Structure formats: structure tokens, C-alpha cells
Amino acid sequence: xxxxxxxxxxxxxxxxxxxxxxxxxxxxxxxxxxxxxxxxxxxxxxxxxxxxxxxxxxxxxxxxxxxxxxxxxxxxxxxxxxxxxxxxxxxxxxxxxxxxxxxxxxxxxxxxxxxxxxxxxxxxxxxxxxxxxxxxxxxxxxxxxxxxxxxxxxxxxxxxxxxxxxxxxxxxxxxxxxxxxxxxxxxxxxxxxxxxxxxxxxxxxxxxxxxxxxxxxxxxxxxxxxxxxxxxxxxxxxxxxxxxxxxxxxxxxxxxxxxxxxxxxxxxxxxxxxxxx
Amino acid sequence: xxxxxxxxxxxxxxxxxxxxxxxxxxxxxxxxxxxxxxxxxxxxxxxxxxxxxxxxxxxxxxxxxxxxxxxxxxxxxxxxxxxxxxxxxxxxxxxxxxxxxxxxxxxxxxxxxxxxxxxxxxxxxxxxxxxxxxxxxxxxxxxxxxxxxxxxxxxxxxxxxxxx
Numbered sequence: 014x015x016x017x018x019x020x021x022x023x024x025x026x027x028x029x030x031x032x033x034x035x036x037x038x039x040x041x042x043x044x045x046x047x048x049x050x051x052x053x054x055x056x057x058x059x060x061x062x063x064x065x066x067x068x069x070x071x072x073x074x075x076x077x078x079x080x081x082x083x084x085x086x087x088x089x090x091x092x093x094x095x096x097x098x099x100x101x102x103x104x105x106x107x108x109x110x111x112x113x114x115x116x117x118x119x120x121x122x123x124x125x126x127x128x129x130x131x132x133x134x135x136x137x138x139x140x141x142x143x144x145x146x147x148x149x150x151x152x153x154x155x156x157x158x159x160x161x162x163x164x165x166x167x168x169x170x171x172x173x174x175x176x177x178x179x180x181x182x183x184x185x186x187x188x189x190x191x192x193x194x195x196x197x198x199x200x201x202x203x204x205x206x207x208x209x210x211x212x213x214x215x216x217x218x219x220x221x222x223x224x225x226x227x228x229x230x231x232x233x234x235x236x237x238x239x240x241x242x243x244x245x246x247x248x249x250x251x252x253x254x255x256x257x258x259x260x261x262x263x264x265x266x267x268x269x270x271x272x273x274x275x276x277x278x279x280x281x282x283x284x285x286x287x288x289x290x
Numbered sequence: 291x292x293x294x295x296x297x298x299x300x301x302x303x304x305x306x307x308x309x310x311x312x313x314x315x316x317x318x319x320x321x322x323x324x325x326x327x328x329x330x331x332x333x334x335x336x337x338x339x340x341x342x343x344x345x346x347x348x349x350x351x352x353x354x355x356x357x358x359x360x361x362x363x364x365x366x367x368x369x370x371x372x373x374x375x376x377x378x379x380x381x382x383x384x385x386x387x388x389x390x391x392x393x394x395x396x397x398x399x400x401x402x403x404x405x406x407x408x409x410x411x412x413x414x415x416x417x418x419x420x421x422x423x424x425x426x427x428x429x430x431x432x433x434x435x436x437x438x439x440x441x442x443x444x445x446x447x448x449x450x451x452x453x454x
Contacts, residue, residue, distance in 0.1 A: 017337075018370075018374075021337055025341070025344045026366060026367070028344070029359040031359075032359030033357055033358075033360065033405075033408075036357055036358060036409075037409060045352060048349075048352035052352045059305065063309055063312070067312065
């Protein structure tokens with residue numbers, strides 16, 4: 014057994030030396046060609062297999078990269094979407110506050126800006142504002158927005174106030190049609206609109222689209238604050254009074270900030286509010 | 291079994307020119323046939339070690355375009371010697387595998403250089419050792435250890451007896 018091993022070793026070494034010797038005598042090309050005859054087809058097959066494996070691997074890596082990149086990009090898009098919403102939100106808030114500040118600076122009376130922190134939107138219609146007793150806010154303080162009248166403060170607490178919206182069924186505001194100077198009273202309606210009541214028959218010249226503003230009578234609201242526009246006129250024929258339905262100029266569902274009018278003025282404020290009259 | 295063995299020997303011999311470039315680190319590729327010859331010699335003894343060394347060496351010589359027979363001779367010697375003394379080695383121990391393969395690779399490199407000196411090989415010994423043989427020997431050690439550990443893991447997983 015041991016001898017056979019060494020015979021094998023010596024034979025193999027002999028072949029190697031023979032091959033080497035042949036090459037030194039210029040017969041190397043023939044030896045190389047003989048070996049290549051066996052190796053070339055095998056090498057071709059192996060190279061093809063290698064290429065296929067590498068190709069598969071590359072495809073897999075590409076797919077994996079695309080997948081992870083896709084996941085990353087999705088996350089990025091989500092983040093950008095959130096950022097974009099945040100920016101839009103900030104821009105909206107900025108625009109609202111700018112309008113409120115502009116109005117506040119122009120108004121000839123003392124005001125306190127308040128942020129809406131809660132809403133009541135069922136039987137009663139009210140807003141809770143983050144300004145209270147310590148901010149010089151009193152009961153009956155009018156609340157306005159850059160577009161017009163919001164309502165009045167009906168309850169003052171230590172850090173908050175409850176503002177009754179003019180669409181609250183319990184709300185009444187002395188008003189006048191700006192164009193015809195027809196006087197009346199604006200009352201809230203359960204469906205979220207307001208009604209301009211006690212309008213004398215001879216004031217029937219009002220038209221749909223007319224602006225109704227505060228009259229300044231009663232001493233609660235300064236004169237000339239826009240309330241709403243006439244959306245329908247209900248004529249009861251022979252009745253002494255007829256009424257109009259108003260669409261408030263302020264969108265109460267979207268209001269975020271209000272100005273509380275803590276000062277008094279006898280001046281007509283209608284020119285301080287935007288919009289065509 | 292024999293055909294599988296032949297496939298391993300031929301495949302391993304030719305893998306050097308096809309698969310090894312994919313494992314290149316810098317300019318260094320592992321000598322896959324040498325690692326394979328050593329592992330086969332440890333498992334199958336000196337005859338298989340000797341024959342696999344001859345075939346893979348011959349294939350490498352042919353593929354490399356150098357002196358046909360040089361690597362065949364050195365790898366034959368390595369396969370035979372490892373097969374002879376392999377029974378006394380505990381090859382699953384990484385402390386044996388890595389230095390063992392590094393040393394064998396170095397010895398094979400030195401042997402090949404000495405052999406090629408007979409044929410007036412022009413390369414300088416220092417440069418060859420420093421830039422080719424030594425880094426490749428280290429790489430062979432790592433590759434060999436990885437292969438042995440993988441095989442041992444697979445055998446343990448399947449409940450086979452140790453590959454030795």
C-alpha cells in the first residue's frame with residue numbers, strides 16, 4: 014500500500030518533469046495543445062456558468078437595490094408630504110394671522126387677539142377662545158374676524174371665554190342693510206344661517222346679495238361690522254314685517270382666530286373690512 | 291462517487307480562471323485549487339491528494355499559459371504530503387487551519403519558484419513573495435478555514451459524521 018503510494022507519486026512527478034523537459038526542448042507547444050484540448054471545453058462551460066451566476070446575482074442585487082430604494086423613496090415621499098402639509102398649514106396660519114393683525118392695527122379701538130381652542134356645534138353654537146378674565150375680556154365683548162362679526166362673549170372664565178356665534182338661535186344683533194339703511198334684527202337659526210327680522214315693509218327694496226352690518230344700536234356691537242349677505246327674502250304678503258335669510262360673511266367652521274373688541278368706538282367700522290360693498 | 295470526485299477536481303482546477311477573479315481583493319486572488327487539493331488530501335489520503343494536485347496543477351498551468359507541469363508538480367507534492375500527515379492534524383480547529391494553509395501555500399510558492407529557477411524564470415524572489423505568494427497564502431488560509439467551517443456546519447446540521 015505504502016509502496017503503491019510512492020510509485021504513484023514518483024510516476025506523477027515523472028510526468029511533470031517530462032512535461033517540463035519537453036518544453037525546454039521546444040516541444041512545449043504540443044504539450045500545451047494536448048492539455049488545452051481537454052481544458053478549453055470545460056473552461057467554456059464553466060465561464061458560461063460563471064457568467065450566468067454573476068448575471069443572476071447582479072439581477073438579484075439590482076432588484077434588491079431597487080426594492081430598498083423604492084422603500085426609501087416611499088418613506089421620503091411620505092415625509093415630504095407631511096412636511097408640505099405642515100408648510101401649507103403654517104402658510105395658511107400665517108396668512109390668517111397677518112389679516113387679523115392688519116385689521117387689529119387699523120381698527121380705532123382696543124382689541125385682544127384670541128385663538129379658538131374649542132367649538133360647540135349642536136344646539137348651541139359657540140367658540141371657546143383662549144382669552145379670559147385676565148385679558149380684559151368682559152361679558153358681551155364683541156368678537157370679530159377679518160371678514161366680519163363672529164358673535165359676542167357670553168361667559169368669561171379665568172383663561173378662556175365662550176363666544177356665542179351670531180348663528181346661535183339665542184343670538185340677536187341689531188343690524189341694518191348697508192345699501193338701503195333698512196333696520197332690523199339678526200337672529201341665529203338652528204340650521205346655521207341667520208335671519209334678518211323685523212324689517213319694515215317699506216324697506217322691501219333690499220335685494221339678494223345686499224350686505225347687512227351691525228347697526229351700533231344697543232351699545233354692544235360697534236356700528237358697521239359686516240354680518241352677512243342676503244341670500245333669500247321671505248315676503249309674507251300682508252304681514253307687517255317680512256324677513257330675509259342671511260349667509261354669514263364669516264365661515265364659522267373654519268375660523269381659527271378672533272379679535273375681541275375690548276374698547277369702544279362710535280365710528281362706523283364698515284370701511285375697515287374687506288370685500289365689495 | 292468517483293464522477294463527483296472527478297467533477298470536483300476538474301471543476302476546482304478550472305475555477306481558478308473563472309470564479310476566482312470574482313473573489314479578488316485588490317490584486318490578490320485565492321488559490322482555490324490548492325485549497326481544494328489540501329482538503330481532498332486530508333479527507334481522501336495521499337493518493338487522491340497526489341492525483342488531484344497533479345490534475346488541478348496541470349489545468350492551472352494550461353490555463354495560465356506558463357510552464358506546463360510546474361504547478362502540477364508542486365501541487366502533487368503538497369497533496370501527497372498533506373495526505374500523508376493529515377491524519378495527525380485536527381483540521382476543524384481554526385488555529386490549525388489558517389496557519390496550516392498559509393504555511394502550505396508559502397511552501398508551494400517557494401517550491402514553484404525554485405523549480406522555475408531551473409528554467410531561468412526571470413522574477414525576483416523577494417517581489418514574488420511580498421506581492422504574490424504571501425498575500426495569496428493569507429487569503430488561502432481564510433478561504434480554507436471558511437470552507438472547513440462551512441462543511442463542518444453542514445455536517446452537524448444534517449447529523450452526518452465529521453467530514454474527516
